[in-house]
Amino acid sequence: MAEIQESGNKKKGGKNKQKKMTVRVDFTPMVDMNMLLITFFMLCTSLSKPQTMEISMPSNDKNVTEEQQSKVKASQAITLLLGGDDKLYYYDGEPNYKDYSSLKETTYKADGLRAMLLQRNRAAVNEVNELKQQKLNLKISEEEFTKKLGEIKSGKDTPTVIIKATDDASYKNLIDALDEMQICNIGKYVITDIAEADEFLIKNYDSKGELSQNLAE
Incomplete structure (x- = not known):
């Protein structure tokens, strides 16, 4: 609230001087208002949750790692080799060290790596899209969506x-x-971790098979 205080002195002869008015603003109610606003936004605003990505890391136990790798069918395995200068290579199943053309080069663009993965995972992608539509139509709950999504991906x-x-x-x-x-x-x-054999594949590809020819000779 604002308060106005008036002050004035009388001159000799009964006349008053010009009144001086001083204004004092009381900011005490603003403190209560600020606290109410802070409380309101805390209750109405949802805190942002950190987004995490689940990554399957290989075990340090070599026996377990070999056992896990043996379960992967060669026809379903795709190995990505990330090189320098934004170069990206991949091969299917087991690598062929004698044939440099078995290693393919692609890019990180939508028509490169993404197009290749979508083609290999087309069936699962279609199922996921149908599952998302069911969620939008409120036919399944969030828990059912998460469970079925994991089953489709794996x-x-x-x-x-x-x-x-x-x-x-x-x-x-x-x-x-x-x-x-x-x-x-x-x-x-x-x-x-990348193996020396994988690095050989990249060098052999860049040399158009010269390294494998030298080894054969």
Whole structure:
């Protein structure tokens, strides 16, 4: 509230001087208002939750790792090799070190890695889209959606992606590859260290098979 205080002095002869008016504003009610606003926004605003990504990491136990790898069918395994200068290679199943053309080169663009993964995971992608539509139509609950989504992504006929990065690859390359796993509904993927044989594949591909020819000779 504002208060106005008047003050004035009388001159000799009975005349008053001009009155001086001073205004004092009381900000005490503003404190209560601010507290009410803060309380209101705290109750009505939902705190942002951190978004996390589930990543399947290989075990340190070599026996367990070999057992897990043996369960992966070669026809369903796709190995991504992240190279330097934003280069991206991949091969299906077991690598063929004698044939450099068995290693394919692609890009991180939508018509590159994403198109390839969507084609390999087409059945699961269609099922996920139908499942999302059921959720939008309120035919299934959030818990049922999450459960069925996990079952679809980890189905028997879905591909398994193995991601290997060279020392020349950037963190951006790895993040881009992981983003495509989510976009393409890949439920089975793993990040593991690159082997010397995989680095040989890249060098042999860049040399158009000269390294494998030299080894054969």
